[in-house]
Amino acid sequence: MAERVFPTIVASRIRSQLAYRASFALDVVAQLIGQSIELVAILVVFTQVTSLGGFDRGEVVLMYALAATAFGIADLAVGQIEELPAYIRTGELDVLLLRPLGTLAQILSADVALKRVGRVVAGLAVLGYALATSGIEWTPVRVLVAATAPPTGAVIFAAVWVAANTVSFWLVDGREVANSVTYGSNFATSYPITVYGPWLRRVLCFAVPGAFVAYFPALALLGRPDPLGFPVWLQYAAPLVAALAVGGAALVWRTGVRRYQGTGS
Amino acid sequence: MLSPYPQLVIAGFRRYATYRQAALAGLTTNVVFGLLRAAVLVAVLAERPVVAGYDVAAAVTFVWLGQGLLTVVVLWGDTELATRIRTGDVVVDLGRPWDLQAALLATDLGRAGFAVLARLVPPVVFGALFFPIRWPERPATWAFFAASVVLGVVVSFGVRFLLNASAFWLLDARGVLAVWGVVGGVLSGLLVPLAWFPGWARTALAFTPAPSLFQTPIDVFLERSAPLGALAGQAFWAVLLLAVGRVVLHRGSKRLVVQGG
Numbered sequence: 001m002a003e004r005v006f007p008t009i010v011a012s013r014i015r016s017q018l019a020y021r022a023s024f025a026l027d028v029v030a031q032l033i034g035q036s037i038e039l040v041a042i043l044v045v046f047t048q049v050t051s052l053g054g055f056d057r058g059e060v061v062l063m064y065a066l067a068a069t070a071f072g073i074a075d076l077a078v079g080q081i082e083e084l085p086a087y088i089r090t091g092e093l094d095v096l097l098l099r100p101l102g103t104l105a106q107i108l109s110a111d112v113a114l115k116r117v118g119r120v121v122a123g124l125a126v127l128g129y130a131l132a133t134s135g136i137e138w139t140p141v142r143v144l145v146a147a148t149a150p151p152t153g154a155v156i157f158a159a160v161w162v163a164a165n166t167v168s169f170w171l172v173d174g175r176e177v178a179n180s181v182t183y184g185s186n187f188a189t190s191y192p193i194t195v196y197g198p199w200l201r202r203v204l205c206f207a208v209p210g211a212f213v214a215y216f217p218a219l220a221l222l223g224r225p226d227p228l229g230f231p232v233w234l235q236y237a238a239p240l241v242a243a244l245a246v247g248g249a250a251l252v253w254r255t256g257v258r259r260y261q262g263t264g265s
Numbered sequence: 266m267l268s269p270y271p272q273l274v275i276a277g278f279r280r281y282a283t284y285r286q287a288a289l290a291g292l293t294t295n296v297v298f299g300l301l302r303a304a305v306l307v308a309v310l311a312e313r314p315v316v317a318g319y320d321v322a323a324a325v326t327f328v329w330l331g332q333g334l335l336t337v338v339v340l341w342g343d344t345e346l347a348t349r350i351r352t353g354d355v356v357v358d359l360g361r362p363w364d365l366q367a368a369l370l371a372t373d374l375g376r377a378g379f380a381v382l383a384r385l386v387p388p389v390v391f392g393a394l395f396f397p398i399r400w401p402e403r404p405a406t407w408a409f410f411a412a413s414v415v416l417g418v419v420v421s422f423g424v425r426f427l428l429n430a431s432a433f434w435l436l437d438a439r440g441v442l443a444v445w446g447v448v449g450g451v452l453s454g455l456l457v458p459l460a461w462f463p464g465w466a467r468t469a470l471a472f473t474p475a476p477s478l479f480q481t482p483i484d485v486f487l488e489r490s491a492p493l494g495a496l497a498g499q500a501f502w503a504v505l506l507l508a509v510g511r512v513v514l515h516r517g518s519k520r521l522v523v524q525g526g
Contacts, residue, residue, distance in 0.1 A: 026440025195308035
């Protein structure tokens with residue numbers, strides 16, 4: 001049954017968003033620019049210096065592009081989880097829990113924010129440019145890394161997104177706290193992790209495994225040894241990390257749902 | 266009867282003071298991003314000790330003041346007037362015995378007052394504990410900084426009022442506000458100091474109100490610019506934007522009558 005329900009829901013949500021055309025177009029543009037703003041910041045920084053954390057402009061742009069594409073895909077797929085606090089506050093979550101469909105799937109399909117396509121487009125455009133211009137010596141393995149890094153990174157981001165927003169089951173204002181993890185790791189991932197001090201690196205690059213979204217795949221593509229001295233196999237570990245992240249997120253989500261008792265409203 | 270505007274300032278302050286847990290949660294995000302942005306700027310300054318007049322102390326002060334001012338000088342999330350225009354409730358607001366623009370400005374100043382206490386002071390204190398903040402050398406700078414922040418709020422209000430008023434014509438101003446939310450951040454000197462931009466970009470931005478929001482108050486604090494000139498520039502934009510806002514509101518409300526609500 002669920003196989004037929006969700007496509008119908010998603011299609012109707014997409015149609016409803018195209019109603020206010022001018023506003024929708026501007027929303028897409030805003031998402032496109034929003035994703036490119038960090039690129040502007042990177043380019044401005046490189047008008048002043050020639051390297052950042054030991055990487056040159058092309059290399060940092062490659063990391064930014066991998067992170068942006070992965071984040072854009074994750075945002076499109078699971079960004080709707082940010083509305084979880086609203087579902088809890090209004091008591092709508094009770095309704096979702098009663099239905100014979102997956103609760104998480106219902107929340108994620110409640111509104112497919114089509115405007116977020118803007119982010120993916122911006123990310124892919126810069127990624128194409130970066131892959132073509134950063135002097136990568138292509139081998140079959142590197143082609144595989146380039147093709148799998150954005151979807152793998154998206155899975156990591158999506159897991160982080162679900163796990164971080166699950167704090168809403170415990171905290172009333174969980175959304176802002178979750179944002180500092182989700183958007184914070186997006187920001188952190190756009191730059192080489194060498195710019196962060198040991199504490200930030202441990203939290204936002206390894207505890208939240210942001211380093212596997214862009215930094216390690218970029219090292220693999222560029223054929224560079226890690227300036228921080230991490231072993232080479234970590235550069236190819238992203239799919240494994242993604243699988244672990246999904247497992248962790250599922251565990252956190254189940255614990256949260258089980259603890260949920262309703263607000264009584 | 267007392268003028269309603271001072272009461273609206275107090276009401277605006279109290280309205281936001283109610284949501285203390287929300288303010289605390291928002292602070293977490295401000296601080297995390299402050300740490301990340303400070304790390305990037307410090308990494309830039311590791312390549313060269315001074316970039317366009319910013320040393321490490323000036324750069325981290327720039328970051329922590331910017332993170333603090335974020336909620337005082339709002340860029341995002343103000344869709345109240347646009348929503349009331351779309352639903353037609355604005356008719357009630359226009360019928361009340363007050364000047365709608367002045368009333369909204371008074372409420373916004375009250376909101377900003379609470380934000381100074383709850384959202385500006387804590388990130389700066391946090392920054393001062395863990396980073397080498399550059400404090401003003403001249404006592405008068407504190408007064409100039411306070412005035413510059415107030416003017417920054419008024420300029421930001423002027424821009425947001427105009428964007429919201431676009432709902433008279435577009436019905437839904439969310440797209441316009443979203444574009445401003447993302448463009449405003451980089452143009453106003455929130456992400457990277459405007460002094461690091463190429464010359465042509467700085468020249469172009471000098472003809473817009475954007476630097477008045479963040480870069481000007483921060484420059485006044487860092488004593489990088491002549492304070493009176495900086496304040497005069499902000500005042501110019503504040504007056505101009507408010508004046509244009511009045512004209513737009515007048516035109517828009519006429520249109521509303523034609524539509525019949």
